[in-house]
Amino acid sequence: METQSLNPVVIMLINMTIVFAVLFVLSLFIRLIHFVDPTKPKKAAPAPAATPAPAPAAPAAPxxxxxxxxxxxxxxxxxxxxxxxxxxxxxxxxxxxxxxxxxxxxxxxxxxx
Amino acid sequence: MSIFDAFLVSIQSVWLDSGFAAFTTGNLIMILVGFVLLYMAIGKEYEPLLLTPIAFGCIMANFPCTGFLEVMGVMKVINLGIQYEIFPPLIFLGVGAMTDFGPLIANPNTLFLGAAAQFGVFISLAGAMALGFTAQEASAIGIIGGADGPTAIYMASKMAPHLLGAIAVAAYSYMSLVPLIQPPIMQLCTTKKEREIKMSQLRTVTKFERLVFPVAAAIIISLLLPPVAALIGMLMLGNLFRESGVTDRLSDTAQNSLCNMVTIFLATGTGMTMNAHDFLTVDTLLIIGLGLLAFAGGTAAGLLLGKVMCRLSGWKINPLIGSAGVSAVPMAARVSQVVGQKANPSNFLLMHAMGPNVAGVIGTAVAAGTMLAMLAK
Known part of the structure; x- marks a missing residue:
C-alpha cells in the first residue's frame, strides 16, 4: 500500500475520487436543506383558465x-x-x-x- | 595618529557589521526580483494588495545580518504565524464573510465544476513527482493549480516549508494573471455556439438555506477531512457572520480590518521567505512551470466538464462557467463573464460563474485535505 500510494497516477485517481465524492455529498446536503426548508415559497396552484384579457393598447408615442x-x-x-x-x-x-x-x-x- | 587608527578601526568595524560586507550577488538578484514584483503590483496593478507586501518582504529578506528569522521580534512573530498556519485560516474567515454562497446553493451542480477544476492540482502533482520532487513537495506544488493563495501557503507550510516562498509567489502571480492565462484556454476548449449560450436566472435562495449551509458544510467537511477543519471552519464561520444578520460588526471586522491586517502579515511573511539562498534554485523555476501547468490544466478540466454538463442539460449550461472552478474569487468568474459577453453581448454569466468559483474554494480546500490525510508524514 505504501509503494502503491506513492504512485502519482494512483494518488491522482484516489484524490480526484475523494474530491468529487465530498463535493457530491455536499451537493446532496444542499438539496436536503432546500427540501426541508420551511420558509421556501410554496408553489402556486395553477390558476383557473381565464378568458384572455384584451391586449393592452399600445402606448402613445411622444x-x-x-x-x-x-x-x-x-x-x-x-x-x-x-x-x-x-x-x-x-x-x-x-x-x-x-x-x-x-x-x-x-x-x-x-x-x- | 592613535586617534586616526581608532577612527579607522571603528569605521572598519562598522563596515564589517554592515549588510554591505555580507551582501551577495544572490541578494542583489532577489532585490531586483522584489523591484519587478513591486512594478507588477503598483505599475500594472496585478493583485497589488498582496504583491506589494510580498515584494517588500522579498527585498527585506535579502538584507544580510538582520537576524530577522533568528531573533524574536516582529519579523520572527510574523514568520511563526505562517509556520504554525495561523494566518491562512484567518484570511479564510474574511473570505467567508465576503463570499455569497447563494449562486452555489441555488445550483448545487456547480460544485462538480469546482471539483473538476482540481484536476490541474493532481496533474501538476504527478508532474512534480516525475521531476523528482517528493510526494509531500509535489502536493504543495500541485495546490498552486487551485489558485487559492491561503490554501497554497497552508499546504506549503505543512508539507514543504522550504518551498513556501516559490509556491506562494507562483500561486499569487498566476492568480493575478487569470485574465491573461484563462481566455486563450477558454477559446480553445469551447465552440462559439457554446460560448453564446444564455443561462436562465437562478432561483431565489432563502435565508434559512443561507444560514444552514455554512453550518452543515463546516460539519460535513470537517468530519470527512479533519486536516482542513481550520480552513473550512473559519470560512464558514465568516460566512455565518455575514448571513446571520445579527453579527454585522463581526462580519465587518472579518472582511475589512482583520482581513487587511492578516493580509499584511501573511504577504509580508511570505515575501520574507524569499531569501536568495532558498529562492535562487532550479526548483523555483520548476515550481513556476508546474504551477502554470496546474493552472492551465484546472481551467481546461473545468471547461471540459462544463461541456459535458452543457450537453446533459440540453444546452442550458454555458461551459464557460467551468473555468471559474479554479478559485481566484471573483476574478475567474469575471473572466467567464467577459468571454461570454464577447461571444454574445446580451450574455450575463457572472452570477452563474460565482457558483463554481466559490465551489472551487471549497474544492481546493478539500483537495488539500485529501492530500494532507494521505501524504502528510
Missing amino acids: VVEAGISGETVAVIAAALASYGVGFSQVKAIRPANSASWANAGRMNNLNKM
Whole structure:
C-alpha cells in the first residue's frame, strides 16, 4: 500500500475520487436543506383558465418636434431608462429655451444627483 | 595618529557589521526580483494588495545580518504565524464573510465544476513527482493549480516549508494573471455556439438555506477531512457572520480590518521567505512551470466538464462557467463573464460563474485535505 500510494497516477485517481465524492455529498446536503426548508415559497396552484384579457393598447408615442434627430431621441430615451423612466411615459420632446442662466441652474441641480 | 587608527578601526568595524560586507550577488538578484514584483503590483496593478507586501518582504529578506528569522521580534512573530498556519485560516474567515454562497446553493451542480477544476492540482502533482520532487513537495506544488493563495501557503507550510516562498509567489502571480492565462484556454476548449449560450436566472435562495449551509458544510467537511477543519471552519464561520444578520460588526471586522491586517502579515511573511539562498534554485523555476501547468490544466478540466454538463442539460449550461472552478474569487468568474459577453453581448454569466468559483474554494480546500490525510508524514 505504501509503494502503491506513492504512485502519482494512483494518488491522482484516489484524490480526484475523494474530491468529487465530498463535493457530491455536499451537493446532496444542499438539496436536503432546500427540501426541508420551511420558509421556501410554496408553489402556486395553477390558476383557473381565464378568458384572455384584451391586449393592452399600445402606448402613445411622444410628440417629437421637427428638427430633433432620431439619435437624439434614442439618447434621451436611454438616459431616462437609466433612471427607471419608461419611454412610454414621455409625452413630448422639444428643444429647451437657451437661457444660459436657467441652463446653469439646471446643470447645477443635475450635478447634485 | 592613535586617534586616526581608532577612527579607522571603528569605521572598519562598522563596515564589517554592515549588510554591505555580507551582501551577495544572490541578494542583489532577489532585490531586483522584489523591484519587478513591486512594478507588477503598483505599475500594472496585478493583485497589488498582496504583491506589494510580498515584494517588500522579498527585498527585506535579502538584507544580510538582520537576524530577522533568528531573533524574536516582529519579523520572527510574523514568520511563526505562517509556520504554525495561523494566518491562512484567518484570511479564510474574511473570505467567508465576503463570499455569497447563494449562486452555489441555488445550483448545487456547480460544485462538480469546482471539483473538476482540481484536476490541474493532481496533474501538476504527478508532474512534480516525475521531476523528482517528493510526494509531500509535489502536493504543495500541485495546490498552486487551485489558485487559492491561503490554501497554497497552508499546504506549503505543512508539507514543504522550504518551498513556501516559490509556491506562494507562483500561486499569487498566476492568480493575478487569470485574465491573461484563462481566455486563450477558454477559446480553445469551447465552440462559439457554446460560448453564446444564455443561462436562465437562478432561483431565489432563502435565508434559512443561507444560514444552514455554512453550518452543515463546516460539519460535513470537517468530519470527512479533519486536516482542513481550520480552513473550512473559519470560512464558514465568516460566512455565518455575514448571513446571520445579527453579527454585522463581526462580519465587518472579518472582511475589512482583520482581513487587511492578516493580509499584511501573511504577504509580508511570505515575501520574507524569499531569501536568495532558498529562492535562487532550479526548483523555483520548476515550481513556476508546474504551477502554470496546474493552472492551465484546472481551467481546461473545468471547461471540459462544463461541456459535458452543457450537453446533459440540453444546452442550458454555458461551459464557460467551468473555468471559474479554479478559485481566484471573483476574478475567474469575471473572466467567464467577459468571454461570454464577447461571444454574445446580451450574455450575463457572472452570477452563474460565482457558483463554481466559490465551489472551487471549497474544492481546493478539500483537495488539500485529501492530500494532507494521505501524504502528510
